[in-house]
Amino acid sequence: MNELYPIGDVARRTGLSVSAIRFYADEGVVAPTGVTEGGFRRYDVHAIARLELVRTLRDLGAGLDDIRRVVAEESTLHELAARHLRLVEDQLQQFRARRAVLRTIVRQHTPAEQVGLMHKLVSMSDDDRDRLISRFWDFVTDGLDVHPGYLERLRSRRPHLPEEPSTEQLEAWIELAEVVQDEQFRTELRAFFRRAFGTERGKLMATPEMLARAEQRRVLYLEAQAAQQAGVPPDAPQARDIAERMVADSAGFLAAMTGTHDADEARRSMAGFDRARSERTRAALTGTNLMVRYTTLVATINGTPRPDPGKTAAVQEWLAAALRHETT
Structure with missing residues (x-):
């Protein structure tokens, strides 16, 4: 005999509240197995298992429509997990970026007007980062009379932020992006290279x-x-x-x-x-x-x-x- 359980027992078994179980029933996600003459809802073990799945998916951040499709077997659990994994990874990347900005603000006592710039720096695309570094080396090596191979060697020293950077890597990128745009840093480094390679001996080194x-x-x-x-x-x-x-x-x-x-x-x-x-x-x-x-x-x-x-x-x-x- 398939035993039916009252909604209070189902709530204790699944960890869902009674009101949540009623909500999922009213929304057509998991209907009760039966209803008594007095209108009390009853659930069998199969319905309880589906409610446990509902709770797990809810805790993982799935929305009502996604939960409904998985329970109804209109969408596979793998498809839902893959979709939500992408969302979670995107959110993690955003949180790492925010944490890097906040830590930099705390460490450097960053003025309010620079906060927007910091956020922009960590949100740059790979192409934007590459263009920023290229402009830096264009400025530093402008007019440097050395072998082209050495110039290429210098320009190859550039950052490649991974898809899932650590907070330390993001903080280093914020600092580097600020450094390569700092006029004094750029000018002093350009002057250094011109002094170092401005002689025949210097050119020979390159x-x-x-x-x-x-x-x-x-x-x-x-x-x-x-x-x-x-x-x-x-x-x-x-x-x-x-x-x-x-x-x-x-x-x-x-x-x-x-x-x-x-x-x-x-x-x-x-x-x-x-x-x-x-x-x-x-x-x-x-x-x-x-x-x-x-x-x-x-x-x-x-x-x-x-x-x-x-x-x-x-x-x-x-x-x-x-x-x-x-x-x-």
Whole structure:
């Protein structure tokens, strides 16, 4: 015998209120299985199961028409879930953007007139972001007389905000978008590049040959970094081997720049590395610091490793120790 349950029991089983159960019955979503002579509604286990589905769909944000179609099997649960998943993902993206704006306002004590700009920045399309960065590099590299390959390399350093960015990535994008539109930042960076590449030696640095050497040096540095971070002691044969190859690479790099190959000078320079002096020198290099700021923000947005002067200095100290050990 199919037992029928009074509406009060159904409410306790499904978690829906009595008024909600009556509402869904009146709307034709889940009709009662039967009605007593006194007008009391009764529901069997199948109707209760449908009401439990109704409650789940309601809690997931489904509207009445969608619920009605699923219960009536006019629409599949998969179709409804896919449609609502897209809506939820859109809402999450909007909430992340709002949270990024609000956190930036709180952190920077942003004036009211800039709030609208911040919201506009996080709401930009991929094409709008790309055009903003292109205008920035057009300005910075205007009139820069270097190899076209180097210009392309510079312009390739641009942000790619993922489809589901984190709050940190959105905050970095807000800051970057403000930075690349800041007249002082743009002007100082353009002046830096013109100073750096305004001489024959500077132009040589931007040639494909020197860029290839720089990439070779970067790969060797990453090998040194991996060994240092893995705890290889500076007096280990592996450390000494890497340090010797770094010396040879530095000497070759300087020879390509000056025409003079001096391995002893390269060795003395590397072995005499001084972190404090290096930090003072870096702090005085305005243009370099501007590029580090830009590169750091782009790396945060793209989810790639960010420049870390502290880690770089630790590797240089490790290499210096390895070279000094050889002479003892």
